[in-house]
Amino acid sequence: MGNTQITFIGAGNMAASIIGGLCKQGLPANNINASNPDQAQLQALKNAYGINTFTDNDRAAKNADIIVLAVKPQIMRQVCEQLAPHLNGQQLIISIAAGINCSSLSRWLGTATIVRCMPNTPALIQQGVSGLYATAQVSAAQRQQAEQLLGAVGLAIWLEDEQLIDAVTAVSGSGPAYFFLLIEAMTQAGIKLGLPAETAAQLAKYTAQGASSMACQSELNATQLRQQVTSPNGTTEAAINALQAGGFNALVDTAVSSAAARSQQLAQQLSE
Structure with missing residues (x-):
């Protein structure tokens, strides 16, 4: 990202993770600024990465090319309205706050050059996935910058319809x-079958990790991978049949749809 100056408004876990990812990619620490009212959080970031820290949002945002809004949704409007007079209209604004739409951000900030994204918590270990949406005012170069920034903590996937952020929230968020x-x-279930608790936990966790890695690395889709391991009349088939008989697919569909509906409700409340 060259000499791009990036400012993080808010220095919580997600901001810290992205900052760490950017530093690992080679972005100079002097190009990264973070502001937060908690001095202890700022000091921890400064100690870990050597970045510039501020307790004043306005000072942190001065001369920034990219401003990442990483504050809680409930205080986003207040933060944006205080920041607005100090923007020059040229900066790229990236919001990682859930539920706040681009229209509201634009109204509060006085600029429409906005990328809205929904990361998930594995970003904290640089294994996240984020859905990104850009307004029409965002240039191709700025889209690339946003993708690089979120790419520092995992996979970044572009959406062409902002309403799909609710679906991203439900599936990956x-x-x-x-x-x-x-x-x-x-x-x-393993404990109930007689396994020691620690053994059952390790078997479950590392099985999930292995299956996920296979799914991500294989050219086969999840259905094909499942079929490969499901021998006719075998143990896996018995388990799969039990899950399907219990309405597993329909239950997952209901769960994800419920999350999407709640995301829409929260967005309406937060963007008023």
Whole structure:
């Protein structure tokens, strides 16, 4: 990203993860600024990466080419309206706050050069996936910058319809919790079958990790991979049949649809 100056408004876990990813990619620490009211959080970032830190958002944003809004959705309007007089209209604004649409951000900031994204928590270990949406005012070069920035913590996928952010939230934003729940359930089932608790937990966690890695690295899709491991009249088929008889696919569909509906509700409330 060359000599691009990047400012993070908010220095929580997700911002810290992106900053760490950018530094690993070779972006000079002096090109990264972060502001936050918590001095301890800022000091931790400064100690870890050597970046510039501020308690004043306006000073942090001065001369920035990219401003990443990483504050809680509930205070986003206040932060944006205070920041607006200090923007020059040329900066790229990237929001990683859930539920705040580009229209509201544009109204509060006085600029429409905005990329909205929905990362997920595996970004904290540089294995996340983010859905990105850019307004029409974002240039091709700025789109590339946004992709590089989110790419520092995982996979970045562009959306051409902002409304699809709700679907991204439901599938990948909330998605890690679905897998954690499955790991929990598999662990408890293993314990019930007589395995020591730690052994059951390790078997469940590392099986999930291995299956995920296979799915990401294989040229086969998930259906084909499942079929490969499901021998006729075997143990896996017995388990799959039980899951399907219990309405597994329909239950997952209902769960993901419920998350998307809730995302829409929260977006309406937060963007008013």
